[in-house]
Amino acid sequence: MGIDALDGRLITLLDQEPRVGVLEASRRLGVARGTVQARLDRLQATGVVRGFGPQVDPAALGYPVTAFATLEIRQGQGPDVRAHLATVPEVLELHTTTGEGDMLCRLVARSNADLQRVIDRVVGFAGIVRASTAIVMENPVPLRIIPLVEQAAQDG
Amino acid sequence: MGIDALDGRLITLLDQEPRVGVLEASRRLGVARGTVQARLDRLQATGVVRGFGPQVDPAALGYPVTAFATLEIRQGQGPDVRAHLATVPEVLELHTTTGEGDMLCRLVARSNADLQRVIDRVVGFAGIVRASTAIVMENPVPLRIIPLVEQAAQDG
DNA sequence: GGTGAAAGGTCATTAAG
DNA sequence: CTTAATGACCTTTCACC
Numbered sequence: 001m002g003i004d005a006l007d008g009r010l011i012t013l014l015d016q017e018p019r020v021g022v023l024e025a026s027r028r029l030g031v032a033r034g035t036v037q038a039r040l041d042r043l044q045a046t047g048v049v050r051g052f053g054p055q056v057d058p059a060a061l062g063y064p065v066t067a068f069a070t071l072e073i074r075q076g077q078g079p080d081v082r083a084h085l086a087t088v089p090e091v092l093e094l095h096t097t098t099g100e101g102d103m104l105c106r107l108v109a110r111s112n113a114d115l116q117r118v119i120d121r122v123v124g125f126a127g128i129v130r131a132s133t134a135i136v137m138e139n140p141v142p143l144r145i146i147p148l149v150e151q152a153a154q155d156g
Numbered sequence: 157m158g159i160d161a162l163d164g165r166l167i168t169l170l171d172q173e174p175r176v177g178v179l180e181a182s183r184r185l186g187v188a189r190g191t192v193q194a195r196l197d198r199l200q201a202t203g204v205v206r207g208f209g210p211q212v213d214p215a216a217l218g219y220p221v222t223a224f225a226t227l228e229i230r231q232g233q234g235p236d237v238r239a240h241l242a243t244v245p246e247v248l249e250l251h252t253t254t255g256e257g258d259m260l261c262r263l264v265a266r267s268n269a270d271l272q273r274v275i276d277r278v279v280g281f282a283g284i285v286r287a288s289t290a291i292v293m294e295n296p297v298p299l300r301i302i303p304l305v306e307q308a309a310q311d312g
Numbered sequence: 313g314g315t316g317a318a319a320g321g322t323c324a325t326t327a328a329g
Numbered sequence: 330c331t332t333a334a335t336g337a338c339c340t341t342t343c344a345c346c
Contacts, residue, residue, distance in 0.1 A: 094297035134255035141250035
């Protein structure tokens with residue numbers, strides 16, 4: 001189920017330099033070309049590596065404001081609310097959670113003023129009882145995975 | 157500053173089928189290969205496309221539990237708390253926010269029981285006054301960017 | 313290991329803002 | 330006049346059998 005040290009080094013290498021091909025990777029890692037290909041195939045087959053899609057920066061797209069909204073949902077309205085939020089482009093992800101609220105979603109907007117428009121659109125739905133928004137000021141730790149990969153590689 | 161329709165189609169294509177090369181992409185989009193290369197270079201130069209790193213699934217790595225923790229920080233301890241959280245592999249991202257708490261972080265764990273260990277490590281730091289955790293049950297909208305890209309492409 | 317294919321670069325030409 | 334797109338050609342490099 002897990003990954004080993006070589007898998008970890010391979011993922012780390014691909015993360016730092018996505019351009020490197022299988023051949024170049026085998027040289028860097030000091031293993032045979034076939035080994036790298038087999039590892040890569042296995043990592044993708046087991047779902048550890050989902051793919052190599054483009055990493056897009058919302059800020060560079062013109063959406064520099066990020067916020068997290070905690071939503072309280074009217075009983076039984078969950079499915080409707082999900083469908084509604086899925087139609088809003090500025091909703092980058094949505095989770096159902098335990099705790100204070102029922103859902104947590106990540107939003108982006110063109111400005112603080114524009115965020116109001118986005119929130120209005122998000123909460124402008126009968127199934128949503130209440131919304132609490134936290135605007136992101138800084139992002140000391142951007143979304144990362146490498147430390148976890150190395151941890152998993154050590155565990156076996 | 158923004159992106160046009162061709163940029164949008166290119167990003168969408170790369171997102172759906174990351175394997176397609178520049179040549180294949182040019183065929184699919186009905187433009188010259190050099191055009192695709194120029195667009196790609198420009199998208200990366202402007203930071204819209206950060207790169208093509210591997211998309212790793214924490215669940216497949218053995219960390220199926222995700223949670224969001226809202227942290228309240230003691231005045232002036234922000235920098236120390238950031239440094240502390242950056243050393244915890246299970247902390248996938250960290251934001252400073254307005255609103256109820258001072259920081260919001262995304263955590264993963266091997267199990268609900270393991271989550272307790274992670275939280276203990278996260279909050280086991282003098283600068284953190286209080287922590288409120290929301291465990292993710294479902295993820296109706298996984299982290300996405302394409303709808304926003306298409307929105308941005310339409311706007312010009 | 314060999315081979316067909318593609319990436320990446322340069323260039324002149326043409327089109328469009 | 331500046332910017333962008335195109336098609337051609339070339340060399341290096343890689344992926345696949």
